[in-house]
Amino acid sequence: xxxxxxxxxxxxxxxxxxxxxxxxxxxxxxxxxxxxxxxxxxxxxxxxxxxxxxxxxxxxxxxxxxxxxxxxxxxxxxxxxxxxxxxxxxxxxxxxxxxxxxxxxxxxxxxxxxxxxxxxxxxxxxxxxxxxxxxxxxxxxxxxxxxxxxxxxxxxxxxxxxxxxxxxxxxxxxxxxxxxxxxxxxxxxxxxxxxxxxxxxxxxxxxxxxxxxxxxxxxxxxxxxxxxxxxxxxxxxxxxxxxxxxxxxxxxxxxxxxxxxxxxxxxxxxxxxxxxxxxxxxxxxxxxxxxxxxxxxxxxxxxxxxxxxxxxxxxxxxxx
Amino acid sequence: xxxxxxxxxxxxxxxxxxxxxxxxxxxxxxxxxxxxxxxxxxxxxxxxxxxxxxxxxxxxxxxxxxxxxxxxxxxxxxxxxxxxxxxxxxxxxxxxxxxxxxxxxxxxxxxxxxxxxxxxxxxxxxxxxxxxxxxxxxxxxxxxxxxxxxxxxxxxxxxxxxxxxxxxxxxxxxxxxxxxxxxxxxxxxxxxxxxxxxxxxxxxxxxxxxxxxxxxxxxxxxxxxxxxxxxxxxxxxxxxxxxxxxxxxxxxxxxxxxxxxxxxxxxxxxxxxxxxxxxxxxxxxxxxxxxxxxxxx
Numbered sequence: 001x002x003x004x005x006x007x008x009x010x011x012x013x014x015x016x017x018x019x020x021x022x023x024x025x026x027x028x029x030x031x032x033x034x035x036x037x038x039x040x041x042x043x044x045x046x047x048x049x050x051x052x053x054x055x056x057x058x059x060x061x062x063x064x065x066x067x068x069x070x071x072x073x074x075x076x077x078x079x080x081x082x083x084x085x086x087x088x089x090x091x092x093x094x095x096x097x098x099x100x101x102x103x104x105x106x107x108x109x110x111x112x113x114x115x116x117x118x119x120x121x122x123x124x125x126x127x128x129x130x131x132x133x134x135x136x137x138x139x140x141x142x143x144x145x146x147x148x149x150x151x152x153x154x155x156x157x158x159x160x161x162x163x164x165x166x167x168x169x170x171x172x173x174x175x176x177x178x179x180x181x182x183x184x185x186x187x188x189x190x191x192x193x194x195x196x197x198x199x200x201x202x203x204x205x206x207x208x209x210x211x212x213x214x215x216x217x218x219x220x221x222x223x224x225x226x227x228x229x230x231x232x233x234x235x236x237x238x239x240x241x242x243x244x245x246x247x248x249x250x251x252x253x254x255x256x257x258x259x260x261x262x263x264x265x266x267x268x269x270x271x272x273x274x275x276x277x278x279x280x281x282x283x284x285x286x287x288x289x290x291x292x293x294x295x296x297x298x299x300x301x302x303x304x305x306x307x308x309x310x311x312x313x314x315x316x317x318x319x320x
Numbered sequence: 321x322x323x324x325x326x327x328x329x330x331x332x333x334x335x336x337x338x339x340x341x342x343x344x345x346x347x348x349x350x351x352x353x354x355x356x357x358x359x360x361x362x363x364x365x366x367x368x369x370x371x372x373x374x375x376x377x378x379x380x381x382x383x384x385x386x387x388x389x390x391x392x393x394x395x396x397x398x399x400x401x402x403x404x405x406x407x408x409x410x411x412x413x414x415x416x417x418x419x420x421x422x423x424x425x426x427x428x429x430x431x432x433x434x435x436x437x438x439x440x441x442x443x444x445x446x447x448x449x450x451x452x453x454x455x456x457x458x459x460x461x462x463x464x465x466x467x468x469x470x471x472x473x474x475x476x477x478x479x480x481x482x483x484x485x486x487x488x489x490x491x492x493x494x495x496x497x498x499x500x501x502x503x504x505x506x507x508x509x510x511x512x513x514x515x516x517x518x519x520x521x522x523x524x525x526x527x528x529x530x531x532x533x534x535x536x537x538x539x540x541x542x543x544x545x546x547x548x549x550x551x552x553x554x555x556x557x558x559x560x561x562x563x564x565x566x567x568x569x570x571x572x573x574x575x576x577x578x579x580x581x582x583x584x585x586x587x588x589x590x591x592x593x594x595x596x597x598x599x600x601x602x603x604x605x606x607x608x609x610x611x612x613x614x615x616x617x
Contacts, residue, residue: 023430026428026430027430027431030423030426030428030429030430030505032504032505032506033422033423033426033429033505034423036419036420036422036423036505036506036509037419037420037423037424037435039416039419040416040417040419040420040474040479041420041435041438043416043473043474044438044439044442044474046455047452047455047470047471047473048442048446048447049442050447050455051446051447051448051451051452051455052445052446052447052451053447053451054447054450054451054452054454054455055447055448055451057450057451057454062454068454113347116340116343116344116347117344119336119340120340120341120344121337125341125344126344128348129344129347129348131603132348132351132352133347133348133351134599134603135351135355135596135599136351136355138530138534138592138595138596138599139534139592139595140533140534140535140536140552140555140591140592141534141536142534142536142552142555142556142559142560143555143559143588143591143592145559145560146555146559146560146584146588147354147358147588149559149560150358150361150584150585151354151357156369156370156372156581158357158372158375161372190350190351190354194351221332221333221336222332222333222336223336247443247444254537255536255537258537259556259560273449276448276449276450277449277541280449280450280453281449281450281453281541286450286454289449289450290448290450290451293448293449293450294448296448297445297446297448300445301444301445304444
């Protein structure tokens, strides 16, 4: 009995450290934990923070032979050249519009799907619906674009065969700039709505069932219950995901756009990130495209800060 | 009066139910139809597919497309490379993520909040494509398999999910008790924490492995050597660039085009199958994994 008592008094300081003098000892005791962190933290320094250092080439004339430090300064010349270029407005408009339309159209759909799944009373059926809508998420973008090619092919694809069967003329969907955004966004919805709905379904399952019962007693219809109970119940999750989405606003769908792009639809498929790839990596204009990439990131960061602030003011939900 | 009202609401409810079921059925069909079509087309006579005779079930059943894939060296090479990237990459992913997530889950680790901020910040800004590319190039990883493994060793989102799981699902008392028994942190991690974390490990393996299996962009930038090409780059060639290259050279042009057409469908199936087969085993853990990560992260 006595030994137990001394034991607890010895371990007491461990869980309640005194301030500064104890800190080093605290850290010393957790040396193995810091050792575990060594590799991951080094990795973050190298692969996430070192490229930030490399960003200075946006203000230089990078010459691989001279290295980052040795290259001469250029100032804002690359930015100026980009803003003055004939493709500046096209790139900016395509980047903004593809993302904005995605946000407006594709963002609410997983929420609707989750509400539908939540309203289905037959649990087996709703499980099936859920599991089936997840599947496309696991298919690679290359295959998705391959499927689009097959389906939308002018003379052999099912879509055009259907159009022809109804007496219409086939449409070269993938080679017309006017169709690009529609196809891009709707195929994204097809691929991701199920997966993205998971989080809303989880949030809906956390809503207190008594609220529904009470509303039912008061004679609220199903739609009213969705409007006044389900939606407010998941609102914080919706806001967080919206902010996160906007945090990636300027970067959505880069890989897929690159795969869907061809010379005929370039007018509406050329976005900042694909331009950085083709001009930077393929043509080796490192400094110029690093500047363009930086411009892209700055817009992105400003949007994120702005939306987070608005969310905090209006709904008290925010990332930080 | 009140009876009439309840009657009305119950019939309204029924209409509502019907609408919900109709919408749900349309969604199921819209999601499944393209998948079923591809499967059917891959087993069908290519001429019938091209003529639009295949709508739902295979017509003129044949395995030609699949036997052709079997003889295609490029696809085999891509398969082999992708399996390597997926297995080695996922192992490294998991080790690195655990090594970061576990210490950061410990409330008694001084400075963990600083490190957390340091890590989370990287989700919102980065050096961008060009500086990252130059870094990987300077490290001498371009045109080596490491370029597809090391730069993506940790996904910050997954790290946060795992840390949250360690914090919320493993009782802190258990860790304290183990410490009192003189258990070191390494041993605690290996023999107590990890065995208790199987569900989240399964989800992480799935996320990372699917990521490796499906990734093509890193290979596009970093890998020029065709012997190192992953499956997705070869798929891209067959599906999107030069379809007929993939087909046996001894055939006539017309047959070549036909076979190229049918091989497309088969190649979609063959490349997606491993991921889809893996998915039912981990599927039941999804909701948990996704939820932990997004709500509390």
